[in-house]
Every structure is written in structure tokens, then in C-alpha cells.
Amino acid sequence: MSVTFKEVEHIYSPNTPFSYHALKGVNLDIKDQSFTAIIGQTGSGKSTLIQHINALLLPTNGSINVEEYLITATQKPSKLKPLRKKAGLVFQFPEYQLFEETIEKDIMFGPLNFGVDENEAKRIASQVLNTVGLDDSYLSKSPFDLSGGQKRRVAIAGILAMDPDILILDEPTAGLDPQGTNEMMSLFKKINDMGKTIILVTHDMNHVLQYCDEVVVMNHGKVEKHDTVTNVFKDSEYLNGLGIDLPIITDFIIKLNQGGFNIDTSINNIEDLVAAIGGELNG
Numbered sequence: 001m002s003v004t005f006k007e008v009e010h011i012y013s014p015n016t017p018f019s020y021h022a023l024k025g026v027n028l029d030i031k032d033q034s035f036t037a038i039i040g041q042t043g044s045g046k047s048t049l050i051q052h053i054n055a056l057l058l059p060t061n062g063s064i065n066v067e068e069y070l071i072t073a074t075q076k077p078s079k080l081k082p083l084r085k086k087a088g089l090v091f092q093f094p095e096y097q098l099f100e101e102t103i104e105k106d107i108m109f110g111p112l113n114f115g116v117d118e119n120e121a122k123r124i125a126s127q128v129l130n131t132v133g134l135d136d137s138y139l140s141k142s143p144f145d146l147s148g149g150q151k152r153r154v155a156i157a158g159i160l161a162m163d164p165d166i167l168i169l170d171e172p173t174a175g176l177d178p179q180g181t182n183e184m185m186s187l188f189k190k191i192n193d194m195g196k197t198i199i200l201v202t203h204d205m206n207h208v209l210q211y212c213d214e215v216v217v218m219n220h221g222k223v224e225k226h227d228t229v230t231n232v233f234k235d236s237e238y239l240n241g242l243g244i245d246l247p248i249i250t251d252f253i254i255k256l257n258q259g260g261f262n263i264d265t266s267i268n269n270i271e272d273l274v275a276a277i278g279g280e281l282n283g
Helices: 048-049 080-086 101-113 117-131 150-159 178-193 206-210 229-234 236-241 248-260 270-282
Strands: 004-011 021-031 035-039 061-066 069-072 085-088 166-170 197-201 214-219 220-229
Touching: 021 048, 021 214, 021 220, 035 048, 035 178, 048 166, 048 178, 048 197, 061 248, 069 080, 080 085, 080 150, 085 150, 101 117, 101 150, 117 150, 117 178, 117 214, 150 178, 166 178, 178 197, 178 206, 197 206, 206 248, 229 236, 236 248, 248 270
Parallel strands: 035 197, 035 214, 085 166, 166 197
Antiparallel strands: 004 021, 004 061, 061 069, 214 220
């Protein structure tokens, strides 16, 4: 499912002393089934942007199309439920949104709210729990007895139970240890490979390099760049000017090339980098 922003503006508290212009003339097309990163400094408009996709925020001016759904300043989709089923938003620390006494009930809440019968909701709960890497033995457990990483998996399972076409992730690995972070990002890649569109807000450029197809760079409420991962990271001076660090591998390749190597800057993993260095040394 694709998303199109047309001349979108968003002003918080307009016509008051607290007015803040968060989005400024945003034009953006996010492709169906892409894994798109949205990057930029804190306050650049990333979180404001993604909250327009399922009409949690309405634009002050402009419009957003999510397939057949149109969102404008004066027009929400006539039925918000179908839109929010299509576009699932995972906020930072989603585990704080868990509330039921068992994991099964927590995951079933969404499907039941959309009219799915109880037996089917139970089947869905089991299926999506397995998708996030937890087996059926967890269904009867309290979500409050789990580790932080497991709680986050359960919270994401609750979103997946709605079968969204778009999964919107706002700093989804915040607070996780390195192993939990890698497992979570691998899960999102798996979901993307299932045909879902993934929109990722992140400050971790290593994740962008390893998992994403395209990058949207925001600055002061505007989309300044939208390109492939390789092309965005080629412009290291621009990113450094925004205070955005390059991925470790990309930065290392640039320094090697400055020293006389000729290594492809699109390489995104250690194994390929080692092979490329070996080829240069032996060539």
C-alpha cells in the first residue's frame, strides 16, 4: 500500500502564542512494499509526519492519500476504523500499551473490536505470536511477567493481528539491548518480505543501511531528500551538516577509498566488506 503527501502543512496550536509550524509543504511518495526510513534531527518533523498516515493528526493544509483513503484539514475518511486497520502505528515503548490479563486477550482485542469472532481471533493471536518469535505457551501468560523485549514483541503482535498493509514504526528499538535490537530489526525485515510496507523512524543509520530500501531526510519540517539508501549515504557532507552520522561500514569504506581503495559504498555488511578488501589487496 502506497502513501502520498501533497503540499502537507501542519501547525500545532495555530493562531496562539504557542503556534509551531511542524510540517512545511511536504510532498512525498512512499512506495508500496518498500522499507522506507525517515531520518532527521530531533524536532525535524518525523513523528508529526507519520501520525498523519492514519489520521491521528490532520494536516493544516494539503492532503494525504493512503490508497483510496483521503485525509485533509477538513476531511477525515468517513470510516477511520478501516484506515487504522490498514496502517498500524507502533509508538516508542509500545509495551506500555499492554493492558489485558493474558497475552492472548491482549492480541485478540483488536480483531474482536473489528468484528472477528472469538475462535478466529484466537487463531490469529496464535499465528501472529509465532510470527514475532514467541510460541503458544505464552498465550496464557500475563504480559507483565515478560521481559522488556518480549513485551514489545507482544505489543507488535497486537498490531499485526489487524493484518495492516503498512507498519509504521517510531524508534521501535529504543531501550533494547543489542541482541534484542537485532532480533527486532530482523523481525521487521521478515514482515517486509511478507509484502508489507514498512515506514521506520530511526536515529540509527546502521539499521537504515542494513534493512531499508529508501531514505527520507527531514529538516525543519521539510523533506529535503528522498532517494535510495546508497545515494543518500553518498552525500556524507550533507548528512554531517545535519548532525547525522554515517553508518559505521559506510564511514569506514569512505576512509578506505580516501586512502586509495576503490570499494563499493553500497556494501551493507561485514562479510561483503571483508571480501571486497580482500579482492583489492589480492587484485
